[in-house]
Amino acid sequence: MVKIAIDAMGGDFGPAPIMEGLVAALKQNKNFTAIAVGKKDVLLPLIPRIYDNRIEILDTEDVISMHDSATDALKRKESTIYKAIELVKNGEAQAVVSAGHSGASMSLATLRIGRIKGVSRPAIATLMPTSENQNTLVLDVGANVDCDAKNLFEFAIMGQVYAQVVLELDEPIVGLLSNGEEESKGNEATKEAYELISKAQLPNFAGNVEGSDIFKGTVDVVVCDGFIGNILLKTAEGVADTIGKILKKNLKRSLISIAGAVLMRKVFRNLKVRVDYAEYGGAPLLGVKSPVIIAHGKSNPKAIKNAIFQAIGAATSSLDEDIEHRLHKYTQK
Amino acid sequence: MVKIAIDAMGGDFGPAPIMEGLVAALKQNKNFTAIAVGKKDVLLPLIPRIYDNRIEILDTEDVISMHDSATDALKRKESTIYKAIELVKNGEAQAVVSAGHSGASMSLATLRIGRIKGVSRPAIATLMPTSENQNTLVLDVGANVDCDAKNLFEFAIMGQVYAQVVLELDEPIVGLLSNGEEESKGNEATKEAYELISKAQLPNFAGNVEGSDIFKGTVDVVVCDGFIGNILLKTAEGVADTIGKILKKNLKRSLISIAGAVLMRKVFRNLKVRVDYAEYGGAPLLGVKSPVIIAHGKSNPKAIKNAIFQAIGAATSSLDEDIEHRLHKYTQK
Known part of the structure; x- marks a missing residue:
């Protein structure tokens, strides 16, 4: 069963639409579990008890705001986006969804999770x-x-x-x-x-x-x-x-x-x-070793739900191996 | 009274919409005359007799088509666009309107009419x-x-x-x-x-x-x-x-x-x-010594009429002197 890490605090409207989207996703798709990264006493009341066994909370307080610079993100190791990315880096989750600071998400994903072999620069697709x-x-x-x-x-x-x-x-x-x-x-x-x-x-x-x-x-x-x-x-x-x-x-x-x-x-x-x-969810960052979905800061629950489905789709596919293999194949010629 | 040169043959739909636009412009604005460049026996029937004293025809057969390369345009000195541009270069007209090959119009305008002092490259504005x-x-x-x-x-x-x-x-x-x-x-x-x-x-x-x-x-x-x-x-x-x-x-x-x-x-x-x-007319090529209006190849009569009004507006303004003066002023610092 695939596990998705979610930066639960980073969006423009706080954790409510993000957790609502996560709950909607859990309801619709029984084949995944999630780690919500954020303040436990804020997130817990937003989770219906029936999903307690499918959502873990990683208690974290610091949030990188839109006004922070992306370079600061690397130093703030206690931030929700840093921790969410680390979960993927350490293999505790297979993909990450963030509606937070997109520059921070990109830099952290590139530097912490790392690029797929053969990729000079990851790119955002929409x-x-x-x-x-x-x-x-x-x-x-x-x-x-x-x-x-x-x-x-x-x-x-x-x-x-x-x-x-x-x-x-x-x-x-x-x-x-x-x-x-x-x-x-x-x-x-x-x-x-x-x-x-x-x-x-x-x-x-x-x-x-x-x-x-x-x-x-x-x-x-x-x-x-x-x-x-x-x-x-x-x-x-x-x-x-x-x-x-x-x-x-x-x-x-x-x-x-x-x-x-x-x-x-x-x-x-x-x-x-x-x-x-919102119909599509978020934008995948292509070229990093695990799926990273960058959702819009103003994402509503539906957008978050669809972003989570994108993350699941990518995590259960051969995306990363195929990118490496295909890059190798066509750069060889 | 300002005189406008018009490439009467260059558009995608031939001379009819261009001449119709010209006639509409003459009707609406009494303060200009025109030189239509194109095949005389094709153009003449399109001109109502009452405008005979305000439209001259410069009899020319060759037309640069959309499939020709812009570089060829410089060699084809008998083409409608070449002749229309020469009229402006020689001072026989004060501005030119063309719905023909836009690359050809640009190169010819830049090379034959020449750039305003201080302009590295003319630009198309819309x-x-x-x-x-x-x-x-x-x-x-x-x-x-x-x-x-x-x-x-x-x-x-x-x-x-x-x-x-x-x-x-x-x-x-x-x-x-x-x-x-x-x-x-x-x-x-x-x-x-x-x-x-x-x-x-x-x-x-x-x-x-x-x-x-x-x-x-x-x-x-x-x-x-x-x-x-x-x-x-x-x-x-x-x-x-x-x-x-x-x-x-x-x-x-x-x-x-x-x-x-x-x-x-x-x-x-x-x-x-x-x-x-069509409401705006065409796109002025800014940075050449006399006004050049590049109209859409698919221009209808209304678009041509408005392009002619743009040409008149530019020709009766201090556009070229002001560009030279302003470039000089701000490059000095």
Whole structure:
């Protein structure tokens, strides 16, 4: 039975939504147990007695806040995120979920759990919605701001393995984010990465793709550096938010019939489900030796539940071995 | 009276929408004349006789197509875009509008008309919609894929001058696109550009902004390199398109009442107006000695009309002198 470590205190809204998400996950999936890391007298009242035998609490007080620097995290060995990561490092848990300081989670995971052999830099992957009934995995979305071609090459492999092994796609197609589809397009790092991937004969490489392809679902995995990935993510959120606001403004102006308003509410709810990160859970940090899921600071219980399911999915898969094996195979050529 | 040169053949849909846009512009604004560059026997039938005294035709057959390489454009001296640019270079027209091969337009403008003193690289600027009643000017959106800090610094100045002189904003605020608002965020080029702009004491510099800020209207001008700008633009288009598709699918499923459908059509029309590039016209190429407006290949007559108005606005302003003066002033320090 897999055991998941959870930083129970790190989120923006404190331990309540995190513990509620954990309880929901335990209810829905009987095949895992959890270690909640946080203040015992705060966490204990949040756990229904029937789950006492499936949740351990590791009593810890210190919490790295959003205002702390990621470098401090290494020194604060009594913090919830440090302890949660140590549980995985020591083999007491198989994966970790944190809605806390994402920079701290990344640094600690990279330095304490360590990188998979062959990985230069771990990358954060996230799922983006498309107009079809599928999602696109985008990486890196923020771990590495300056990437060279080799980093992008490794991201392509790690993303493809994750899509195959955890998302269970048959032959995931990977594309390189660029300013045009032609091979000649790209900035220096992208052009060089194109060459590396082509030369290595990575299967199902679709070449360059454009920003709009992410939401069309043209490919399963899109690779970019973390600077662009972050901008991309926030641009997408910004556009969705703006369209929502414009629609609402116009609706207020023109809605006379109650029927129309009721219909629209339904449509918005459906739309929300499709673009809501809570549906996917969190973002896996790919390239470290054990699964680390970085959840949004503002995660609601549903997001935490889904992040835990992602962690279980990754921990019970051959993700880490496959990344190592695949990197070795394609770097050999 | 200002004279505008128009590549009348370069667009994806041939000369009809371009000439229709030109005629609409002539009708609405009595203070300009035009030289349409293209095949005389094709263009002449598209011009109502009452405009004969305000449209000249420069008879030219060759058209650079989307499949031609931009470097070929320099050799094809009989092409519509080459001739249109030469008209500006020789002072026979004060600005040029082209819906043709944008790479060709850029190279020809840069090499034949020439850069403004102090400009390392011209940049393409475009307006993005926000949820408020204003737009954000973003540059560079595709002219330069690899930019250093100095390029970004110059883009900040050129964008601010355009916002002030052509868009007539009082004290336009400029932001640097980054992966977070803090000064410490950014890739190498962005961090260095932040320092350059701060040291030069450029007025109304808001520091780093994020992808979502573009659509919030936090600042008036957003600066990024052309690789990111292109990805950003296409991501925004992709998200808008995807949301539209999801909404339509859901509406089809749930709309029973005709009232609701009618209301929604209104809302969509309003939304379209807000995100439709045709409302703004084209994208100015900033940093060349005379105004060059690059219109979308798929421009409809309205987009061409608005692109012509942009060209007139720029040609009758002090844009070029002000860019030179401002670059000199802030590079001096």
